[in-house]
Amino acid sequence: MTTAPPASPQAATAGPAASRRMGRAPLVALLGVMLLAAIVVSLGVGAVQISPAAVVGIILDHLGIDSGIEFTARQDAVLWSIRLPRVMLGVVVGAGLAVAGAALQGIFRNPLADPQLIGVSSGAALGSAGAIALAGGSLGLLAGPIGGFVGGMAAGLAVYALARHEGRTEVVTLILAGIAVAAIGGAGAGMLSFVVDDPAIRTALFWSLGSLSVATWKLWWVTLPFVLAGLVVLPMFARALNLTLLGEREAQHLGVDVERVRMVVLAVAVLTVGATVAAAGVIGFIGLLVPHGVRLAAGPDHRVVLPASAVGGAALVVLADLAARTMASPIDVPVGLLTAVVGGPLFLWLLRRTRREHGGWG
Amino acid sequence: MKRLAIPETGNLARGASARSPRRWVGPIAVLLVSALIATACGGDDAAATTTAAPTTTGTGGGLPVVYTGADGVESTITDAGRIVTLSGEFTEIVFALGLGGNVVGVDLSSVYPEEAADLPKVGVERLLLAEPIIAQNPTVVLGDVDATPVEVIDQVRQTGIPVVIFPRYEGVDAPATKIREVARVLGIPETGEELAASVQEEIDAVVAATAAVEERPPAAVVYLANRGSTILMLGDNTVMEGLLEAAGAIDVAPAAGADGMMPLTPEALAGGAPDYIITTDRGIDATGGLEGFLEIPGVGETPAAAAGNILVFEDLYLLGLGPRTGQLLRDLATAFHPDLTIP
Numbered sequence: 001m002t003t004a005p006p007a008s009p010q011a012a013t014a015g016p017a018a019s020r021r022m023g024r025a026p027l028v029a030l031l032g033v034m035l036l037a038a039i040v041v042s043l044g045v046g047a048v049q050i051s052p053a054a055v056v057g058i059i060l061d062h063l064g065i066d067s068g069i070e071f072t073a074r075q076d077a078v079l080w081s082i083r084l085p086r087v088m089l090g091v092v093v094g095a096g097l098a099v100a101g102a103a104l105q106g107i108f109r110n111p112l113a114d115p116q117l118i119g120v121s122s123g124a125a126l127g128s129a130g131a132i133a134l135a136g137g138s139l140g141l142l143a144g145p146i147g148g149f150v151g152g153m154a155a156g157l158a159v160y161a162l163a164r165h166e167g168r169t170e171v172v173t174l175i176l177a178g179i180a181v182a183a184i185g186g187a188g189a190g191m192l193s194f195v196v197d198d199p200a201i202r203t204a205l206f207w208s209l210g211s212l213s214v215a216t217w218k219l220w221w222v223t224l225p226f227v228l229a230g231l232v233v234l235p236m237f238a239r240a241l242n243l244t245l246l247g248e249r250e251a252q253h254l255g256v257d258v259e260r261v262r263m264v265v266l267a268v269a270v271l272t273v274g275a276t277v278a279a280a281g282v283i284g285f286i287g288l289l290v291p292h293g294v295r296l297a298a299g300p301d302h303r304v305v306l307p308a309s310a311v312g313g314a315a316l317v318v319l320a321d322l323a324a325r326t327m328a329s330p331i332d333v334p335v336g337l338l339t340a341v342v343g344g345p346l347f348l349w350l351l352r353r354t355r356r357e358h359g360g361w362g
Numbered sequence: 363m364k365r366l367a368i369p370e371t372g373n374l375a376r377g378a379s380a381r382s383p384r385r386w387v388g389p390i391a392v393l394l395v396s397a398l399i400a401t402a403c404g405g406d407d408a409a410a411t412t413t414a415a416p417t418t419t420g421t422g423g424g425l426p427v428v429y430t431g432a433d434g435v436e437s438t439i440t441d442a443g444r445i446v447t448l449s450g451e452f453t454e455i456v457f458a459l460g461l462g463g464n465v466v467g468v469d470l471s472s473v474y475p476e477e478a479a480d481l482p483k484v485g486v487e488r489l490l491l492a493e494p495i496i497a498q499n500p501t502v503v504l505g506d507v508d509a510t511p512v513e514v515i516d517q518v519r520q521t522g523i524p525v526v527i528f529p530r531y532e533g534v535d536a537p538a539t540k541i542r543e544v545a546r547v548l549g550i551p552e553t554g555e556e557l558a559a560s561v562q563e564e565i566d567a568v569v570a571a572t573a574a575v576e577e578r579p580p581a582a583v584v585y586l587a588n589r590g591s592t593i594l595m596l597g598d599n600t601v602m603e604g605l606l607e608a609a610g611a612i613d614v615a616p617a618a619g620a621d622g623m624m625p626l627t628p629e630a631l632a633g634g635a636p637d638y639i640i641t642t643d644r645g646i647d648a649t650g651g652l653e654g655f656l657e658i659p660g661v662g663e664t665p666a667a668a669a670g671n672i673l674v675f676e677d678l679y680l681l682g683l684g685p686r687t688g689q690l691l692r693d694l695a696t697a698f699h700p701d702l703t704i705p
Binding site: 203214215331332 | 499520
């Protein structure tokens, strides 16, 4: 264990010296191939039989190309209206969660800052459910992501304020405050789903463990811009986040307005997370698993971590959802169960390692 | 008492179609974990296989039918040759109407009749997936307002399959109404009328016989969906509304403040002091048998427990409000009033 590569934030200053680390282009390309493979496999698998050729034929047909491949109208409807929107929503949700997770870890200088673990996701769930209950009629599908942003931001700021002490963020307090805020948010969203007898509010299970089963093209289009905001804006702060890793004072001296960076990145990350939660509930550990995997492979440079996490997160959620809808068919297993099975142990391991680096929690 | 063995799948089955809208969330979360483990060890399941071309037997002359569902969506049913049911109560009614041979897929709560339990499973309410339903190539899908997520229902409809969403029916008139509506949707209104009339006749006979009864024992319906889930008392605004009264008892739930399904508190039960407690197989199984059931706080202290008056029924039989409800009322009335003669 002592020979493990220096993947801690402090290693950011080590630069690209370590030759065994992958560069940005090959890593993103590799993850991109994985994502593509995950999408292709997902589109071909389901209770309704659609041959790979028919999958291609249907997609070409919708792009206005007549391929001459035969398929039935029902296969067309299943692929185009059910499977494809679900897979594409998985791509968007996964990319958003992973890039937001990586960014949150950057601003909090804490490898454990997963959107779910620090309470942002549950806050977003409460905000989302509340907004759907109060304003679902007037705002329609937009109520979810907007409410998610408000709730997630409230949770994020609360946790941040609680964890700040003498100009630095305490690792333990951050997580403990996250647990408390997550409990409040989760309970609130769950209670709403019990009290309000409207299927649009969704079930407590949806809010706590997530599902992509409600995917439609409309929902996808509503979610996409919020996640795109994260995918475009967050990487712009990659350099600032790298400098912040040196230490806040050091970054300040190097011309980074640490507090402003922190607020903007937090807001954009929460905007992204809020939209994913509104669309697919709370899918945990994606924002923890993926950035961490990327750091192990390519080091802590945010210029690599942010884009690579986005692609990797998309692939991971698409694959997890494929398992969710097929492994216990005809039951739709909440996808968050599967991500937690993998993410939980990783979190424990990270917890141990973080404690060692900090020399105990004290 | 009527007791039927519940097949494995019954554990995930749907329970009372009572008011409380989110009653399944907790137990299902727990059960999914076991389902996951079971699947991981078990391999393939039959539900995902596509079946052969549609059969046309039993398609009634009353089709096409246009039905406006409880969700406000209008469905046109042109063929009842391949039926998928999303709740055990509809499975039971379709079989009782003689169209069991047309059923090509059922949900996990369809444990009665036995033939239905062997049919391909298409899902479980509240966690439905569109593709397993579509894969059975149905010509009509029957469910009620618990058939969710609604987006999944929309997805099935987008493939051109009509999905009929019935409202929740409650009380002693529900079985006949439900049977008539299902029969109408399937194009066999006359058969439905016959069955509904005979079921209503059975129910009326019990109601008439118990009408003159003066001593009405207090009774309570206690329902437990799964191990570890909330223990509920069913009162007004649930499927049990008026049923205990019809069988010649007094339901203690309304006096205890139960509207819909109420989480059971020891005070509520002790205050009502029921002479009879009525529950289901699954609840007994979930508590680890009758002994475990009697250990539920409040249950053991009731006169019902002291006298050994715990009546156990199969879930669908007690809560399904269907063709067997007349028989259920007769069972209950006979238990409450052993000397009563019911014609």
